[in-house]
Amino acid sequence: YxxxxxxxxxxxxxxxxxxxxxxxxxxxxxxxxxxxxxxxxxxxxxxxxxxxxxxNDHQDSENSDFQERNENCFYQTELSIKVKENAKLIPRENIGGTTTEEKLNSLLYRNAHGYAVGHTCSASWDAENNIVRTDWLPQEYVQDVDPRGDPLIDQQLNTMEFKSFSSEAITKYSEEQLLSLLSVIPDSYEKWIDTDIEKEKETVPEELLDVANNQINFGRDAIRRMRQTIALLKNNPDAMKAFFYANEAMVIQAKWQGYKLDWRPFQLAFSLLTIESIVDKSIDRNIMDLLWFPTGGGKTEAYLFLIAYTLFYRRLERGSLTKSDGVCVISRYTLRALTSDQFQRSASLICAAELIRIRETGNNNKYPFSIGLWIGKSNTPNKYKDAVTALKKQATINPKAIEKCPCCNGALEWGADERNELIIVKCLNNECELGEKCPELPIHTVDEQIYRIRPSFIIATVDKFFQIIRFPTRTNNLFNLNTEFNPPDLIIQDELHLISGPLGSMTGLLELTIDFLCSKGDFKPKVIGSTATIQRASQQILSLFDREVFQFPPPLLNADNSFFAKKSTVSSGRIYLGITNAGRTGQFMMSAISGSLLQSINDDSEGWKPEDKDPYTTLCGYFNSIRELGGARTLLWEDAQKAKGVYAKIRNENEREVNDLQELTGQISQEELKQALMRLQKTADHDDHIDMLLASVMLSVGVNIPRLGLMVVNGQPKTMSEYIQATSRVRRNEIPGLIITLFSNSKVRDRSHFETFCSWHNAFYRHVEATSVTPFSSRSRDKGLKALVVALALREAMMDERNIQLNADRKKIVAEKVIPKILKRVQSIDSMESEQCRNEINNFLDEWESRDSLTYLWNDQHINESLFISAEMAAQGQAAGRFNAGIWVAPNSARDVEPDVNIKIRRFLSRDFVLPHTDETLTDN
Incomplete structure (x- = not known):
């Protein structure tokens, strides 16, 4: 020793x-x-x-053994440097750049400084005392954002003799009281800009004054729009009534979930910003309003209110809540985990709205508010018959998108209405108000049923919308085509930062078709979105939606205070720790860290109560790929367990028992995902408690797990956005969070992030990377332009799946109505591609016209008679030499830009396989 x-x-x-x-x-x-x-x-x-x-100048010889090398090492070295009194530390210069976005970042983060960078190690500092030091375990405390906003709001509330923005109180207000309450928001915001912001502007460097003035103008424009909505509510009785109804629906669904809803100022402000452009179809309707707010701040409640408002207003505008109105709102997500999670919350809102509608119409159940889940056959059945079979066999893929009643939390019964060929859902609790008033809950999860019913609100994945190319007749129903109803008024795109890369480019192509289907005359649908992490939003939204963007709350002069969101000085926040594996393997460090954290729950020296410890009893390991996660599963289950035992002996503690490990990735089924999310709510004293959670990117996309308080991130994620989103799953509500990131010293990017750990954690959102969306690039056109042309041509030239021949008259219609729409979009987004795009469309139309034997739009079984086939069938056919590469392929998904090929593996017997050029056979052992 x-x-x-x-x-x-x-x-x-x-x-x-x-x-x-x-x-x-x-x-x-x-x-x-x-x-x-x-x-x-x-x-x-x-x-x-x-x-x-x-x-260290010690030199190892060839004969040096392990102990000699260790004896020549210096461990836990630290350098600390103090600048003398006649000098001072200077913050490292931030290279701001010259673009508008870069200048804006320089303005917003001008007070966020870094003073040192480590080399192999990290660095920290005490700028006030002119000290910098090396740090092998850097830490940064990231404060929460206070969603209550600036104190001026409360002051204005008190002046107007209001106590809060209580949603329950609003239900009892008169119209005059409501207008006075809502006026508090733009009035206090204006006062803040006129006083605090104008004063702070005096400290802004001269080279950033133009950017500062531009941001202030955004703030004043928000005030204008909020006051327009208040005026609308005052002068339009239906608009006012819809506001009260929507607020009451939010009160009811909050009560069902066990909390009282006090509106946060930014939530009401965003509603005021948006409502006028939904109702009056003003010039602001063509602006995408982007709700930018940190993860966990309450973005969901903001647009749930707008959903309820739109549903109520459209019916009131038609004259009665008893009248059907088709599909009113569409909400889209990128991943099924997020879609399923949001569906449960949204279903609660729709059921609450339906209770109000029933009450106001004298128990009329004929045309209920309803919700549909449209996400694909790998999660819910496409057809009624498949759904019935799935229910009988209790299959993994089934229509049961929710298990508990939104109102009473009791069991739901999913069954079949054979007469009408509908899957129906009922609450089994005889004392449930919702079950009593709604014998069949207005929830639809089977595709065929959604096409027939046209639910008021549809939640879908982005991928699913490619069905409008493959099945135009049935999907037309989702846009109320050929009916008396207006097309959907509101489209919601949540987690906008995820619509990037190939997914974003393919989605951008499809958006032109969706715009066309949702437009009436010159009026497009209102598009709103939300995100917690985004850069260059204006360029991304132009490429996706061909719209200008209004980011709300607009950041004015400082990233720490946008009036509606202010950095909190009293919240528990999150502590981030950085560790490098320099000198050790990543596997050893991951096991050591995990073992220590797992065992630490048995440390009673702080006197914590069991309920205080509970958030830290589930250790979440976050991995950057499925491959890394798979390799770590065995490692953590075995080596971390051993490390845990070692730490227990060193600390003289009872060793903790760790019994359950759960994966949360895209590879698990929808049913497994639901069960995992339910189990993650279980506390440590529950038999179904999860001790270790191994997660991939699925965790970073809005999955809400309030009780998580502990995470280890294995390597710097691919993007800063993913890092922020994933680690923000830790510390929801009042739970202090601890995140430990293990950086690989052998990876240049990881090492750089470790060496500058404190600097970039001090200004998280500044370092979010811009996303790339190029819908009309040559590669995107190869994948989806033909499908886009056909999707528009079918609607304009009155064709369908079995009437697909392009004759001269139809070609003329396409040339006059379809091509200009596409080229206008291309010109707006990427004008350099316009001429090439025109040529490709014309060539495609000529080829389409020349194919005189077309019977099907899309049929993989009759290739020569089909306009399109799937990418998978094309790949298989070309590989087998059954047809040439000239077959037209259309995408079936926005995500899968390359074809999938199924591979079946079977064991060969020795007689099946002879090695080439020999008489030797492989034997079956």
Missing amino acids: WQREQIELPPQVISVKGNSAEYPSNFESAGIEKLRLHVRARNYKDFSQITVSLI
């Missing part, structure tokens, strides 16, 4: 002059050999940039 010796070196003086530095080169005078200091100084503008290194 050997023991490490504590060494503390006396302070050394480093004198810097220009590009040279004077300093003691070694520490032999202190009795330390083979350890030396190296200092490099560089003049930069009017200050010095200094690099200080500590070097």
Whole structure:
């Protein structure tokens, strides 16, 4: 055995002059050999940039054994540098750039400074006392955002003799009281801009004043729009009534979920910003309103209110809540986990709205408000017969999107109405108000049923909308075509930052068709979105939706305070720790960290209560790929368990029992996902409690797990957006969060993030990468342009799946009505591709016209008679040499831009396989 010796070196003086530095080169005078200091100084503008290194000069020989190498090492080294009184630390310069977005970041984060960078190690500092130091375990406390906003709001409320923005109180207000309450928001916002912001503008550097003035103008424009909505509510009785109804629906669904809803100022402000452009179809309707708010701040409630408002207003505008109105709102998500989670919350709102409608119409159940889940056959059945079979066999893929009644939390019964060929759902609780008033809950999850019923509100995945190309007749119903109803008025795109890359490009192509289907005359649908992490939103939204963007709340002069969201100084927040695996393998470090954290729950020295410990009893490991997660599963289950035992002995504690490990990835089924999310709500004293959760990107896309408080991130995620989103799953509600990120020293990007750990955690959102969306690039056109042309041509030229021949008259209609629409979009988004796009469309139309034997729009079984086939069939056919590469392929998904091929593996018997050019056979063992 050997023991490490504590060494503390006396302070050394480093004198810097220009590009040279004077300093003691070694520490032999202190009795330390083979350890030396190296200092490099560089003049930069009017200050010095200094690099200080500590070097171990011990040399290992070929004969050195393990113990000799360890004896020659210096462990837990630390350098601490204090600047003398006649000098001061200068923050590292942020290269701001010249684009509008870069200048805006320079303005918003001008007070977020970094003072040092580590090399292999990390760095931290005490700027007030002019001290920087190396740090092997850097930490940064990331404060929460206070959604209550600026104190001026409460002051204005008190002036107007209101206590809060209580949703329950609003249900009892008169119209005049409601208008007065709502006026508090734009009035206090205007006062804040006129006083605080104009004063702060005096401190803005001159080169950023233009950006500052532009941001202030955004704030004043928001005030204008909010006051327009207040005026609308005052002058339009239906608009006012819809507001009260929507607020009451939110009160009811909140009560069902066990909480009282106090509106946060930004939620009401966003509603005021948007309502006028939904109702009056004003010029602001063509602006996409983007709700930008940190994860967990309450974005969902904001657009749930707008959904309820739109549903009520459309019916009131038609004259009665008893009248059907088709599909009113469409909400789209990128991943099924997020879709399923939001569907449960949205179903609760729709059921609450339906109770109000029933009450107001004298128990009329003929045309209920309803909700549909449209996400694909891998999650819910497409056909009624398949759904019936799934229910009888209790199959994994079944129509049961929710298990509990939104009102009473009792069991639901899913069954079949054979007469009408509908899947119906009932609450079995005889004392449930919802079950009593709604014998059949207005919830639809089977595709055939959704096409027939036209639910008021549809939740779907982005991928699913490619069905409008393949099945135009049935999907036309989702847009109320050939009916008396108006097309959907509101489209919601949640988690906008995920619509990027190939998915974003394919989605951007499809959006032109959706715009066309949802438009009436010159009026497009209102599009709103939400995100917590985005850069260059204006360019992304132009490429996706061909719209200008209004980000709300608009950041004015400081990222820490947008009036509606202010950095909190009293919340528990999250602590981020960084660790490098320098000198050890990543597997060893992951096991050691996990073992220590798992065992730490048995540390009773702080006197924590069991309920306080509970958020930390589930250790969440976040991985950047399925491959890494798969490799870690065995590692954590075995090695972390061993490490846990070692720590228990060292700390003289009882070893914790760890019994359950759960994966949360895209590879698990929809039913497994639902069960996993339910189990993650279970506390440590429950038999079904999960001790370890291994998650991939699925966790970062809005999955709500309030009780998680502990996470280990295995390597820096691919994007800063993913890192922020994933780690924000930790510490929801009042739970303090701890996130430990293990960086790989062998990966340049990981090492850079570790070395600058404190700097970028100090200004999280500044470092979010811009996303790329190129819907009309050559590769995107190859994949989807033909399908886009056909989707529009079918509607304009009155064709369908079995009437697909392009004759001269139809071609003329396409040339006059379809091509200009597409080229206008291309010109707006990427004008350089316009001419090439025109040529490709014309060539395609000529080829389409020449195919005189077309019978089907899309049929993989009759290739020569079909206009399109799937990418999978094309790949299989070309590989087998059954047809040439000229067959037209259409995408079946926005995500899968390359075809999938199923591979079946079977065991060969020896007689089945003879090695080529030999008489040798493979034997079956």
